Amino acid sequence: xxxxxxxxxxxxxxxxxxxxxxxxxxxxxxxxxxxxxxxxxxxxxxxxxxxxxxxxxxxxxxxxxxxxxxxxxxxxxxxxxxxxxxxxxxxxxxxxxxxxxxxxxxxxxxxxxxxxxxxxxxxxxxxxxxxxxxxxxxxxxxxxxxxxxxxxxxxxxxxxxxxxxxxxxxxxxxxxxxxxxxxxxxxxxxxxxxxxxxxxxxxxxxxxxxxxxxxxxxxxxxxxxxxxxxxxxxxxxxx
Amino acid sequence: xxxxxxxxxxxxxxxxxxxxxxxxxxxxxxxxxxxxxxxxxxxxxxxxxxxxxxxxxxxxxxxxxxxxxxxxxxxxxxxxxxxxxxxxxxxxxxxxxxxxxxxxxxxxxxxxxxxxxxxxxxxxxxxxxxxxxxxxxxxxxxxxxxxxxxxxxxxxxxxxxxxxxxxxxxxxxxxxxxxxxxxxxxxxxxxxxxxxxxxxxxxxxxxxxxxxxxxxxxxxx
Numbered sequence: 001x002x003x004x005x006x007x008x009x010x011x012x013x014x015x016x017x018x019x020x021x022x023x024x025x026x027x028x029x030x031x032x033x034x035x036x037x038x039x040x041x042x043x044x045x046x047x048x049x050x051x052x053x054x055x056x057x058x059x060x061x062x063x064x065x066x067x068x069x070x071x072x073x074x075x076x077x078x079x080x081x082x083x084x085x086x087x088x089x090x091x092x093x094x095x096x097x098x099x100x101x102x103x104x105x106x107x108x109x110x111x112x113x114x115x116x117x118x119x120x121x122x123x124x125x126x127x128x129x130x131x132x133x134x135x136x137x138x139x140x141x142x143x144x145x146x147x148x149x150x151x152x153x154x155x156x157x158x159x160x161x162x163x164x165x166x167x168x169x170x171x172x173x174x175x176x177x178x179x180x181x182x183x184x185x186x187x188x189x190x191x192x193x194x195x196x197x198x199x200x201x202x203x204x205x206x207x208x209x210x211x212x213x214x215x216x217x218x219x220x221x222x223x224x225x226x227x228x229x230x231x232x233x234x235x236x237x238x239x
Numbered sequence: 240x241x242x243x244x245x246x247x248x249x250x251x252x253x254x255x256x257x258x259x260x261x262x263x264x265x266x267x268x269x270x271x272x273x274x275x276x277x278x279x280x281x282x283x284x285x286x287x288x289x290x291x292x293x294x295x296x297x298x299x300x301x302x303x304x305x306x307x308x309x310x311x312x313x314x315x316x317x318x319x320x321x322x323x324x325x326x327x328x329x330x331x332x333x334x335x336x337x338x339x340x341x342x343x344x345x346x347x348x349x350x351x352x353x354x355x356x357x358x359x360x361x362x363x364x365x366x367x368x369x370x371x372x373x374x375x376x377x378x379x380x381x382x383x384x385x386x387x388x389x390x391x392x393x394x395x396x397x398x399x400x401x402x403x404x405x406x407x408x409x410x411x412x413x414x415x416x417x418x419x420x421x422x423x424x425x426x427x428x429x430x431x432x433x434x435x436x437x438x439x440x441x442x443x444x445x446x447x448x449x450x451x452x453x454x455x456x457x458x459x460x
Contacts, residue, residue, distance in 0.1 A: 078453070126410070130407045130410060133403070133406075133407040134407060136403070137400075137403050137404040137407065140400055140403055140404075141390060141391070141394070141400060141404060144391070144394035144395050144396065144397075144400050145393065145394055145395070146395070150393070150457065150458070150460075151394075153457045154390045154391075154394075154454060154457060154458075157386075157390060157450055157453050157454045157457070158386075158390055158404060160450070161386055161408070161450050162408075
């Protein structure tokens with residue numbers, strides 16, 4: 001792990017991965033969108049509105065996936081003082097917040113025709129809303145200090161505190177009687193969703209993941225370069 | 240243990256001599272609740288229906304009010320660094336200061352709550368549960384809040400940031416606290432809600448000082 005603490009090595013590695021992950025994102029998005037918009041059947045009850053699922057569900061998975069990864073990075077950053085783990089958490093936060101916002105908005109658009117309401121205060125929706133606030137709180141906290149290191153460390157503690165919300169979101173549909181349906185893909189006894197709908201969903205989920213990888217690599221790279229510029233300026237000013 | 244008690248006594252003495260924090264929290268709590276009859280209208284049955292939620296939300300905001308100063312004054316005059324150097328572990332420092340904060344701001348809220356419930360026409364069946372739920376819930380609020388207070392130490396606009404960080408984490412306490420009272424008013428058993436609330440407190444009691452101490456150490460680095 002400490003091999004990757006070296007920023008120069010990270011930059012070389014990310015330059016090697018980035019074209020592949022970006023290319024994979026484009027290809028997977030095109031295939032996934034084609035499959036989900038034209039290649040899959042409409043639902044027998046919901047009609048064409050079921051196609052919202054192919055955006056909504058991957059975005060929801062990503063919102064949890066990104067937060068969990070940020071919390072792991074926060075733990076690594078706090079325990080081993082790993083500089084890139086800190087940067088990863090900071091770089092991933094706006095992307096994760098974006099996925100959460102997409103999940104909430106598409107869920108609302110899906111709920112309006114299907115449930116007859118834009119929003120209900122059930123456990124799943126409320127806990128995802130809290131997740132969104134946690135992302136926003138983390139971003140505000142990281143930027144609230146004059147020294148960036150202090151902000152990132154405070155943010156790491158907050159990420160670890162907020163991890164309690166992740167299992168609550170995951171199991172909210174099982175623990176409480178919610179309007180939101182229980183999980184139909186990742187469950188004991190195999191998925192209950194038909195394979196004609198499962199495949200587009202998985203392709204879209206993969207596309208979202210490669211998109212996340214590409215954007216985070218770019219953002220970490222930008223952060224490293226920004227720090228380099230700041231160091232150069234400071235040494236210039238000391239002259 | 241002796242150092243822990245001394246720290247609690249010191250914070251209590253400071254709070255009582257200055258005298259502002261406790262009274263301001265209660266005043267805010269009362270005013271906040273009194274605003275609702277003006278906002279939603281004075282119909283007795285509507286007020287009785289929303290009383291539990293209104294009192295809980297107001298208690299939540301009132302406990303948030305003085306949290307910003309939980310560590311700030313000690314941080315600014317340097318006594319927090321002396322405490323960090325002393326033999327008392329940082330976790331115990333956080334716990335002692337949180338306990339003092341709860342005694343100063345939480346307990347007056349519990350005392351004032353039944354009077355406010357009376358003003359809002361809450362049925363008598365809910366009174367005992369209201370006090371009990373607040374007695375279990377407000378220490379949890381102080382504990383969760385101490386994490387936020389430690390994290391935002393030295394931040395720009397710390398107070399606003401603190402509410403942004405802490406209010407989402409307060410939601411579970413609010414749900415079960417208000418749920419217990421609603422259950423009692425609807426002739427159901429408030430026991431499951433109160434047990435869950437106690438569970439939150441039992442989880443926050445060891446975990447919040449750990450997180451708070453980690454945040455304080457970073458602030459002092």
